[in-house]
Amino acid sequence: MSEWGRVGDDGTVYVRTADGGERAVGSWQAGSGAEGLAHFTRRYEALATEIMLLEQRLRSGAGDPGQVATSAKRLVDTLPEAPAVGDIPSLQRRAEALVAATVEAVEKQKAERAEAREQAAAQKAALAEEAEKLAGSSEWKTAGERLRTLGDDWKALPKLERKVEDELWQRIAAARKRFAERRTTHFGALEEQRTVSKARKEKLIKEAEALQSSTDWKATAERYKQLMSDWKAAGRAPREVEDELWARFKGAQDVFFTARSAQFSAQDEEFRGNQKVKEEILAEAEALDFAASPEKATARLRELQEKWEAAGKVPRDAMRSLEDRMGAVEKKVRESSEKRWQASSASPFEIRLREKLAELEQKLEKAKAAGRPTDELEQQLATQREWLAQAGSSSAPTSSGGGAGKPDQPRKKSTSGWVRADA
Numbered sequence: 001m002s003e004w005g006r007v008g009d010d011g012t013v014y015v016r017t018a019d020g021g022e023r024a025v026g027s028w029q030a031g032s033g034a035e036g037l038a039h040f041t042r043r044y045e046a047l048a049t050e051i052m053l054l055e056q057r058l059r060s061g062a063g064d065p066g067q068v069a070t071s072a073k074r075l076v077d078t079l080p081e082a083p084a085v086g087d088i089p090s091l092q093r094r095a096e097a098l099v100a101a102t103v104e105a106v107e108k109q110k111a112e113r114a115e116a117r118e119q120a121a122a123q124k125a126a127l128a129e130e131a132e133k134l135a136g137s138s139e140w141k142t143a144g145e146r147l148r149t150l151g152d153d154w155k156a157l158p159k160l161e162r163k164v165e166d167e168l169w170q171r172i173a174a175a176r177k178r179f180a181e182r183r184t185t186h187f188g189a190l191e192e193q194r195t196v197s198k199a200r201k202e203k204l205i206k207e208a209e210a211l212q213s214s215t216d217w218k219a220t221a222e223r224y225k226q227l228m229s230d231w232k233a234a235g236r237a238p239r240e241v242e243d244e245l246w247a248r249f250k251g252a253q254d255v256f257f258t259a260r261s262a263q264f265s266a267q268d269e270e271f272r273g274n275q276k277v278k279e280e281i282l283a284e285a286e287a288l289d290f291a292a293s294p295e296k297a298t299a300r301l302r303e304l305q306e307k308w309e310a311a312g313k314v315p316r317d318a319m320r321s322l323e324d325r326m327g328a329v330e331k332k333v334r335e336s337s338e339k340r341w342q343a344s345s346a347s348p349f350e351i352r353l354r355e356k357l358a359e360l361e362q363k364l365e366k367a368k369a370a371g372r373p374t375d376e377l378e379q380q381l382a383t384q385r386e387w388l389a390q391a392g393s394s395s396a397p398t399s400s401g402g403g404a405g406k407p408d409q410p411r412k413k414s415t416s417g418w419v420r421a422d423a
Contacts, residue, residue: 006022013026040084047075127150191238197235207227214256267315275322291336350388353387356384
């Protein structure tokens, strides 16, 4: 016999009820009464453990409150007749309290699930909108990859009502299809364009290879420059042949320009002697004193200019610096001459003619250096000199080399410009 039960002489096992009475819960014939009580007490402990676990699941929020409620209701219904020995009324109260507690938890769960469905619906609608925007994108690689991974994002979200779920997914499927069709059309057109580009580049290669042995250095170099522009405008050929085509095109150019460089290098070496002669001429020209003895210095400069022209071509890397230095000497002569004329009794009209003449000479030098046509400028210079000669016939001062009123002597043309013959 125990606090909550006993075993009768006939083996019937009783449990104490809440009203102080007894209720038969089973029969024990396998051993002593104590062993029988222990057996039915363990059944009670199993029920208590079940209730305790349900209480923990509800408190922690780890379990489904609906399932907890179902289990608790089952216990409430079965505990009054449970074949166990123990404080059954206490378990009954705990089971009933558990059922009451699950009501609030179930409502809370419903609200949370409803909110989660709303969020999932908004997220899936956003995915559908994103897919529809991507359907019009021309970023083929990034947009295509995103449309693929977008499906994984969809699967990770809770499912919606079937109708809503199907409508949203159909929007994504339609966007994917539209993008795929556009991409197929684009790359088909691109492939066709690249076939045309290949044909164009093969034509350019044929011409480039035909020119690679040319010795018409200037004209051929200009043509290669135009061919390069045409190559860039031709577009890309198919990927598998683009590099090969470029190698052939560039190879033809390399043959020509390597030969041209070798030819120019040989010419430059040949012209080194001319360079040395012109450097010696320049050294003397730069040392002339036009202020102290203008007539004598100018006459010597004319002689040096004739030697300069006769010296011939110089290496390309020295041409610019030599021409600039000779141009500086000739400018010095012009400025010295203008100062003397301005200090003389020349009329304002004659001075203006000389200023205009100097201006035209400078323009002519620049035009020649840039390779532009010079016929018009040379014609203007001839006219200007004629006017100046007429003006000088009545106003030019007498010089040691000629009589009063002698018209201007013609200018001597140099490499970089003109020097007055009577400056």
